[in-house]
Amino acid sequence: MLTNARSQLRILARDPILLALVGVIFAAILVFVVYPLAMVFITSFQDRGQWTLDHYGLLAERRLYKNALANSLSVGAMVGFLGVVIGYIAAFVLTRLDVPFKKLLHLITILPIISPPFVSAVSILFLFGFNGLITKQMLGLQDFSIYGFHGVVWSQVFTFAPIAYLSLRGVLASISPTLEDAALNIGATRWQTFWKVTFPLTLPGIASAFLIVFIESLADFGNPLVLAGAAFPMLAPQAYLEITGSFNLPRGAMLAVILIIPSITAFAIQRYWLAKRQYVTVTGKPTASTSKIVSDPVKWLLYAFVLLFALIVVMFYAVIIVGAFTQVWGFDYTPTLAHFAYVFNVGFKTVIDTLIIAIITTPISGILGMLIAYLVVRKTFPGKSAMEFGSILSYAVPGTVVGIGYILAFNDYPIVLTGTLTILVLCFVFRYVPVGIQSGIAVLRQIDPSIEEAAQNLGASSLTTFRKVTLPLIAPAFFSGLVYAFVRAMTAISAAIFLVSANWNLMTVQILNQVGSGRLGVAAAYSILVILIVLVAIGVINAFVNRMTRHTNMVRF
Amino acid sequence: MAEAVVIRGLNKQFSSPDSPDRTVHAVRDVNLTVEPGQLVTLLGPSGCGKTTLLRMIAGFEEPTSGDIMFGDRRMNDVAPNRRDAAMVFQSYAIFPHLSVYENVVFGLRLKSLPAADLKAKADRILEITGLTAMQNRSPNQLSGGQQQRVALARAIVMEPKVLLFDEPLSNLDAKLRETMRVEIRELQQRLGITALYVTHDQIEAMSISDRIVVMNGGVVEQVGAPWEVYARPATRFVADFIGKANFVPGKVVDGGVEIAGQKFSLAHPTDQPNGSDVELVLRPEAVALSADSGVFAATVKRAMFLGNVAEYLLEVDGIGEWLVDVSNPGEVGLHERGSRIFVSPSQASLHVLP
Incomplete structure (x- = not known):
């Protein structure tokens, strides 16, 4: 050597x-x-030049930190799950099914990837905030609060589902539809074909997409800062507050280390373990074949789902545009x-x-x-x-x-x-x-x-x-x-x-x-x-x- | 311009990628001299180390030990871009983003030649290789043979000290292969460039080489002119790899050999001692076949009509299986399977393996 x-x-x-x-x-x-x-x-192991584990001790003692960790992990898992469901359906519909406006729907679906991190958060505030168009003006709710778990999850789902979509699109595109044809040909039902062939083949890809979204969610800063609220602490904004609010660098560093551990673990699993287990059954040019494993009603149901997601994305952007030209949202809708x-x-x-x-x-x-x-x-x-x-x-x-x-x-x-x-x-x-x-x-x-x-x-x-x-x-x-x-x-x-x-x-x-x-x-x-x-x-x-x-x-x- | 290439005690050991402790000895103690202006072929089965040897000469692989000399200059520590040893790659490796002309002048531009010189050299080579009409095309608009010519033109235009070929014709169809190998040989002789040529195709090797280096398992088995390696193979491997061979057991008797009780004199005396058991090489075309008389009797086990020859597999009484070729079989017809015939080896072609 x-x-x-x-x-x-x-x-x-x-x-x-x-x-x-x-x-x-x-x-x-x-x-x-x-x-x-x-x-x-x-820094996370030091206090005024002395080595110490005190900062990590706080994690067990202080409810704030304990909750921040639990909240970040549960939001990450939830967003990962919802993101993968949306991403998988969108990827399946847009790569495998013969439906109209595929190219346009693809572009709309990936739009959130190139936008600033607050578009969905600000839109959600416009629509569901204290003066939200839907919550207050349309439904007349006075004490509805979007802040907390739900707000962060929904905002992150719209920010990160497109990433899951892109990743799963690649996975589905590398699995030959002829395998499904083969299963149908030897007598499997559509349901069996999906669960015994398509799903297992895409499983490593699904796990990988889940972990990618999980990592993104953990690392996300903008959505939690805007939508988590004081009652729902999360790791990334909490670390920021420790440093800029209380100038407590060691505690911020400690929270940062706690934040790294699940991220790096998920990353390592995704990159070094899952990546090797992904199936590629298409080499060279992918065959253009539409899937026959969904019946027509199911096909249009799935399509409607993708359409709905695209509509919400469009609505979020429309709200931002309207909001930018509106005097005071919620009170005065004069253009300005x-x-x-x-x-x-x-x-x-x-x-x-x-x-x-x-x-x-x-x-x-x-x-x-x-x-x-x-x-x-x-x-x-x-x-x-x-x-x-x-x-x-x-x-x-x-x-x-x-x-x-x-x-x-x-x-x-x-x-x-x-x-x-x-x-x-x-x-x-x-x-x-x-x-x-x-x-x-x-x-x-x-x-x-x-x-x-x-x-x-x-x-x-x-x-x-x-x-x-x-x-x-x-x-x-x-x-x-x-x-x-x-x-x-x-x-x-x-x-x-x-x-x-x-x-x-x-x-x-x-x-x-x-x-x-x-x-x-x-x-x-x-x-x-x-x-x-x-x-x-x-x-x-x-x-x-x-x-x-x-x-x-x-x-x- | 042409220089000799001298290789002394060259070794290459790769550590295998899976287990770093195990090494593969790809090239073992190779000594070789290529005279200026000669074309020497490195011939052998895949994995014999011929391409590794060529890539070490080009500088793409680092020898584990030994020397590579161009003339009297040691090249081991010279970077590949300073070796002046232009190479024609098996995959052609044409720059897909550049036109034919830009491909050909790529190396000249790096030498910062005056524009007029550059143009003159390029035009001449494009002319020689018959690419003038397509010099502005993009490589993906060319056929395989034309791409091959671009690769050749790009190498030759450099007027290199040494020209290296790495199985340059293996991606072409059989007809084109024959035309191109004639073109390559003519060009190399006309320009007088020293050339090393890697191939696994024995016909290609014999048709274009001044000398052939037969390699097997990283070792040079024999170096010689095409007729030498064919007619006087130094090892059983060489005899078997180049053309077809019958291996006949015999015994040295008074400067000649005895095969199954019959004595033959040898055109080239062997230095094996009297009375020792030896193995002889007998080419299928060096055996005469007759229905009526001959040295050995035999039974036809298989007869195949191939057009220009008939190929027989015979069981020769008291010796074993022989392959025998009979030329112009259309005239005489085939001996049927099972028929009894006679065979006579040509004395002049009998070769004792050392």
Whole structure:
């Protein structure tokens, strides 16, 4: 093994650029991913410089913390369950059944993924809050409270069911419908075919989607902060309150560690255990065959369900748009531009700040993602799997934990970054690069390695090979990495809320502040602006990637 | 321009991916010299180490021990992009996002040649390889044979010291394979480039090589001109892998051999001591077959008509099974299964395995 590592190092030494690159990336992962997390752990075990377990003791003593943990876990499980049910039905209907408007329904279903984290929360307040359109105006309820378990669960279901949908869509698409045909052919009923063939084959995918939604729910910060209410504490907002409210860093760190444990466990199960158990019975081009295992009435029933979900999504956005142009929701429905005027007069610096941060983050994150994917798939060097693990680690860690880690790590000697643009950019880059890495790895594994060897063979260095051959070929992954980085930089809140300052503020934080002070109209106006910017940016990035790789669109792999 | 390729004591051990403690000895103690301008084929079954050897020469694999020299320069620590050993890949590895022309000039652009030189070189190679008319096409608009030509043009245009071929024709259909191998050989001779060519196809190897290196299990079994490895195989493996062979037991007697009581003289004397038991190689086409008379009597066990030859499986009395080919069988017809006939080995073709 040792001689192996030595010979890998020798190969690396022949290519100084590669060597330098590997070194720099390792250093960056250590400083900006591992070190902040380590600081969270260390701080949670310390009290005024002394090692102690006292903070963890509070978890047993204090009802607040105990409830926060229980509430977060039960909400996560509930949202995971509902998200998977909705996602599975939507995926089944939109991949397997012959129904109208599939493309449109698909787009509506995934819309919540690109929107800021408060759209559903703010919509729910508009509709079901104390002055809610449905609860107060239409039903005349005076003492209905949406805050608590129900509010958070419903808001999160609409935020995260689309993620379950996307994941299950991939699972269903990779299972050949001919298997169902085969079961029907040898005499199984439709019901038997579903429960004995389709369901077992998709079971690992279902478990995986459940865990993904569970992780997202645990890590979610915006919905609980807006909708949990004081009587229903949850881990992520509680950790935030400990730090910004009571300036109690060790307790915040302790809650962060408690938050990490279920997240990392779920992530490990999903990635290292379930992923290997997923079935792929379609290789190459998926066969376009519609499922025959549902009868017509069932088919339309399922379709109606998907339609209903899409309608609610549309309604949420409609409410946001109407709300942004309404004087005072619940009292005065006169149309107005006042909220937008407020955004552009009082809050315009935040808009510019957010744009600057997103525009700096996007290319760095996109290129770094492709570079790491390239190194991991194509190169051998000691510590390769550590690099892959380190680079996706921050994806599994809830944003709140990352945020706390960053203020603990970069507030003081040796690296002081708090309050700067740099800390926000670094946080976003390392938090959102994993998606680019994962899609880059997936695409690269499908590209014949001899294409890159051919470039080297013709005299291209590693860097030239990457720039002139690899990058154009992985353009689709590059594109999704860029879009994801931009969308997240525009919509992130959980880590960023610890890192914003008077100098550098974010629109999402502004939305939260506006919700907090009851100005829902302004919050809605900000949300619409975020969505518009994201849509424009996707168009721009698409055009840019197309230009960069003019020939690539002629090539199919 | 052409350089010799010298390989000394080359070894490659892979640690197997499943259990890092176990190693696979892919290439074992290989010594080889390729003279300048020669085309040498590395021939062997899959897994024999021929591709690993070629990839070590290209620099894509790191030898565990031993030296790779181009001329008198040791290449072991030279990165693949500085070796000047252009390679034609089995999968062609054409850049799918670049046009034919851009593929061909890819390496030249990296050398930052003056634009006029670059154009002149590219035009010449496109002309030679017959790609001029399709230089602006995208690779996915090309047939397999045309893609093969692009891969070849892209390598040759570099005017490399050494040209490497990794089973370049294995993805083409049989007819095209024959045309392309003639083209490759003519081009290589015309440009006088030293070339190493990996293949598992013995006919391909024999038709284009100056010399053939037969490999098996990571070891070089024999190096020789095509006729040598065929007519004078150094090992039983070589005899069996290249063409078809009957292995006949015999005994060395007074510089000749005795097979089942019959004495034969040898065209090439063996250095095995008098009286020792040996194994002889007898090619199926080196046996005459007659209904009336011959050296050994035999029974026909199977007769197959293949067009240009008839292939017989015979049970030769007192010796065993022989494969025998009779050419132009359309004229004489087939001996039926079960019929008794006579066979006579050609003395000049008898070869004693060392």
